[in-house]
Amino acid sequence: MKSVTKWVMPAIQTVISAVLLFLVVSSGLLPGKYLGIAVAVVAAMLLITFLFARSRSGATRSLGSILAIFMSGMLVFAIVYVQHIMKTLDQIAGAQTQIENVAVVVGSSSAAEGIGDLKGVRFGIYGDAGGNALSSVIAEIEEATGEKIETQSFDSPLALAQGLIAGDVDATICNRAYMDILDEAIPDYSSKTRILYEKEFETTIEDTAVADNEAEKEKEKKSEKLTDHAYTVLISGIDVSGPISTTSRSDVNILMTVNPLTHKILLTTTPRDYYVYIPDISGDMRDKLTHAGIYGVKTSMRTLENLYGIEIDDYIRINFDSLIQLVDALGGVDVYSEYSFDSGDYHFVAGTNHLDGEAALAFSRTRYAFAEGDRQRGKNQMQVLTAIINKLQSPALLSNPSEVLDVAGRSMQTSFKTKQITDLISWQLDNGESWEIERQSVSGEGDSQQTFSMRGTDLYVMWPDEDDVKAASERITEILEEK
DSSP, X not given: OHHHHTTHHHHHHHHXXXXXXXXXXXXXXXXXXXXXXXXXXXHHHHHHHHXXXXXXXHHHHHHHHHHHHHHHHHHHHHHHHHXXXXXXXXXXXXXXXXXXXXXXXXXXXXXXXXXXXXXXXXXXXXXXXXXXXXXXXXXXXXXXXXXXXXXXEOSXXXXXXXXXXXXXXXXXXXXXXXXXXXXXXXXXXXXXXXXXXXXXXXXXXXXXXXXXXXXXXXXXXXOSOSSSSOEEEEEEEEOOSSOTTBOOOOOEEEEEEEETXXXXXXXXXXXXXXXXXXXXXXXXXXXXXXXXXXXXXXXXXXXXHHHHTOOOOEEEEEEGGGHHHHHHHTTOEEEEESSOEEETTEEEOSEEEEEOHHHHHHHHHOOTTSTXXXXXXXXXXXXXXXXXXXXXXXXXXXXXXXXXXXXXXXXXXXXXXXXXXXXXXXXXXXXXXXXXXXXXXXXXXXXXXXXXXXXXXXXXXXXXXXXXXXXXXXXXXXXXXXX
């Protein structure tokens, strides 16, 4: 019996080792040389366990069992950690859906406590009443009130909001994403209204614009690997309290052009107030770049493609407020500032500043302290992004990798597939070469104009400097074509 029991722990450890190696190999995270090291370490641990198990000394076998339990525990921890990495990557990658919030809004003085109290009231709507989200909310109101409701359509979100405030309608139904824009267009809008009911709808991420068939065919011909060709990615920064997939204004619009053949990254920032055309949405009327995000992240991509005359391959959406947690998980970042300035309780010096999460967010958000306003804010956001990329390449990542992964899972969403990301990680671990990061921004002239998404009132916009846009586009093309 003893001859059988002494092999129990070695057998258990063998099974655990096999599971771990299977997960590591199938994940694709480790390049060949590191995979070889992992196999050697696991094999050495097994050899130690088997050598102790073969001993004729009971004390030695007991010590071997203790070591086997300890090593098996380490292997189980490694299994859990690899699974955690892959689960987080699956959560971030391959985004196919987005969240649209439809809100029922009433005046702040309304006595209604729920949609069931909205009997006999006049409803204003903006959008397609036959659309799934809007029609679903209308059906819920009719079920709650026990009566069919009558709706009045308005030709813009602004007209809808003004109709509610003026008393032309008693409640409105529209996309929640318009609420933040209305705060900009109507003084005290938030204090004059309140959201009575809100519902989330999950929709498929797709182009609102009509895709050019030839362009799409060319995209399909490209290799899916992120290591054998250059590409451009939109980094869209949003500020929402709900899921990262919620449609929202895009307050940060940075194009990241990556050339793995030369190990170069070019960051190009575009002011959120840039006065641009939104393909197949705004027609002949211009709108703010930030408003393109309301219609989905793919619409933001097409808008920037139209502006720069380039192709954007993929996107990464980031909740910029979550930068606080990411920067803190990395132990802070070293950010370069062109100017000395104050923002709230923080003072930043010209030169390098070591920032924690709160300070990095303040640095990224400040614009009124600069003559260039939003353009300088965009430059500062690129500096923070550069600092994060540099920190992710450093050994500092190893100090708190679990927290970094958790924050990324909560605050990021990308169209990249999981395998593309794991292949890129493996490739970077294999060559270990650092990236050369370059930054550029475009400028323009401030003005007050009507916008498509908030037509009916003038908003601050920035007319694009065509020379700047052309120069930025040419530099992007140069980086893409370098070998």
